Amino acid sequence: MTALLQVEGLVTEYSGREGRLRAVDGVDFSLARGEVLGLVGESGSGKSVTGLSIMGLVDAPGRVAGGSVKFDGRELVGLAEEDLRRLRGKRIAMIFQDPMMTLNPVLSIETQMLETVLAHDAVPRAEARRRAIEALGLVGIASPEERLRQYPHQFSGGMRQRVVIAIALLHRPDVIIADEPTTALDVTVQGQILYEMQRLVRETGAALLWITHDLAVVAGLADRVAVMYAGRIVEQGSAAEVLDAPLHPYTRGLLDSVPAANAAGGRLRQIPGMTPSLAHLPPGCAFRERCGHADGACSSVPEITLRAARQVRCHHPL
């Protein structure tokens, strides 16, 4: 199966006082039709910037400085803004973390949905409205016609995220990039949204790039997992394998710090040290200062090594 979305050597830089910082530093992954890929990392690891880079939504002072993003065989890096716009929301949709902030507070849901339809398809308003109502019904919003007239603040957090998802689904996109869409929600609502997303991608056949810091979410949702640290993917493979037997010490550390993975009453393990600032990364392997296996070899940047269908970027894989 050829990849629908192929990311190769993606580099995104931010220029600031400390000079140019690489938020994304040579990221490779691919996404097949109907596949769910979990992109996991702590805040600051560059996972969100990766999502924005694919969409061409990186704002100054940041910019995509290198690499390639191929969507359905077409190169997106360096594509004209108008061509990118035609893809955004139409074939690649993105949803964000906080549904309170994602919807425009002063525009009605109707306005925000209809404009999305009309931005890509020249259809009559009545038709756009019909599609909006259908999409709202799809994500499980009751009496959608009535809800359409309302404003974001009249919805609860979970309902808002459903509206956002409905907007993302309006054009039945091939790829949905979901940047921590459940993080800001209550735990019970999180479960519902996760379930809906899973159902919807299956029904619509969309591929899903799920960006999260939460391994537990990924475990139930993703086919494959890519773990990011300090702008690089350090491990990639099928969800079952990566989560069962991680190869990278960082993945191990992440798994160990999930409370559910620890026996009740046992000491919660955590990764020593703090996420390093991009301006002060240690040379070589970025994780080595926090890693129990680090030695002299780690002062050089480890290459990606293949282990069957898995990839790992470590001098001393577990």
Next chain:
Amino acid sequence: MPVYVLRRLAQTLLVLFVTSALVFGGLYLVGDPVEILVNPQADQEERARTAAALGLDRPALEQYGIFLKGAFTGDLGKSFVFGRPALQVILERMPATLELAFLAMLMSLGLGIPLGLYAGLRPHGFAARTIMAGSILGFSLPTFWVGLLLIMVFAVQLGWLPSTGRGPTTELLGLQISILTWEGLRYALLPALNLALFKLSLIIRLTRAQVREQSLLDYMRFARAKGLPRRRVIGVHLLKNILIPLITVIGLELGSVIAFAVVTETIFAWPGMGKLVIDSIFQLDRPVVVAYLLVTVFMFILINLLVDLLYSLLDPRVRISEAKG
């Protein structure tokens, strides 16, 4: 909603009452209008007659009482200088000031919002930096001095525009308006520009700050992620969010423009309320000064009320909380 309006009205009355008492009391202490009004050679008897005619021979409290009683029936006293009801004198001059304020607001908004938008959207560009530096300059320019410079350059040196006075007026809805004809507008351009400069800088800075703040919010990113054209992202999503806080400021600034017209009208000899009140202060024409204040205070409160209503019309969040409250 009606409760809210009623409360505001009650507050208005209180503020008007306090203002009138303070100003009346204050002005009573200042000088003797009779001295200015009568011929310097006038004898004691004539002075007394003038004072009695104006009601100035009575005790202060009684004078204020008479004023208050009149005020409730819309009578704010007779101007010592014009010998006509003070309110009438003010209202005659009001259209001139309002059209000047309106034109100035139009200039500062029409230029300020686009410039601020631009500077906010491309904050690091040369043009944006120039705009911002210009706005600091505009902020620092003493209005009256700029007025003099404008007269010097455009009226005296270049001779393009008339320097002082108001142009011919046409009647619109019973009001004498001068800016509807080109000839009248020519007279209004320099004073309006003078009045607009400071506000222009303010609007630019406010708009830019709002753009910068709102641009970082996720709804802007989501609007782009939906594939909306740039003009819709900025023209609808961003602009509507920016306008809401701007409306409040614009309301306040309209009031301040009306007040600041005092300076501009003096420089350009524009026959509005501002020029009138300055003259009245020097001529100790107490009723006109008090009436001017009450009228402007009333206008400010009216503007604020309108702003609040407009605000709730634009912002759906306010609409709902009002309905609940």
Next chain:
Amino acid sequence: MSAVLPATVPAPQTPFRRFLEEFFDSKLATLGFALLAAIVLVALFAPFIAPHNPYDLAKLDLMDSRLAPGEQGLGGASYVLGTDGQGRDMLSAILYGLRVSLYVGVVSGIIALTLGALTGVLAAYAGGRVEQFVMRVVDIQLGFPAILVALILLAVLGRGVDKIIIALVCVQWAYYARTARSAALVERGKEYIEAARGLGLSGTRIVLRHLLPNALPPLIVVGTVQVAHAIALEATLSFLGLGLPSTEPSLGLLIANGYEYLMSGRYWISFYPGLALLATILAINLVGDQLRDVLNPRLAK
């Protein structure tokens, strides 16, 4: 959004040095600061720098009146910026005028800041009806344009340096009160204030040691802007004939005096004092602008 870059760890240095470094990072602000320093120095030492004493009426020569910049007077005296209607040397008059303008602006600013900050902080500390009442008064006062309030006050008070300072304080205190109160409110909500109250620390101590110092940065920012405003306002009022008496000509009065000569092309009598006024206000605003950016944590990236 986790996309935001992690905060960079600054090199260890004192907060004040960091403040200075950030402040002088902007060329415009540095220029403003230098300009302001120069203006303050010139104003302070005006009696030593000024070529003539503009207050000494005996030295004025009406024959030398309305001389253009650079022209020589009858007595051989030269006037770099010309003379005014009474033969006063404009340069000297401007230097002395700067003194008056700065004095009025700064003194009224300090008094207003003290009064306003105390009112605001005490209101925040007291809370309840007292706070409501004070803030209501502040709101109402801020609803009136400053120029209007000052105009009426001066109409009542009359002219004079003390009178205009009173008027400016009356106009400005509310800004400080509002700023101080909102800063103090943020602080009051914090747990350590609760703790301090719980420990039985005296109210005065809490206000003076905790609430007031935290309100200081925003007060300084408001203060610079307000001093610029005060100077502009004083000039405006003096121009209208309501501010300072002509025995102590501030810049506004100098400009007003030149008004009548403007039409006949003798621009310098109004122009140069205005330029000095502009430079002063601009310098303060540049400094204030940068102060706001540096002291405002919300804008710090």
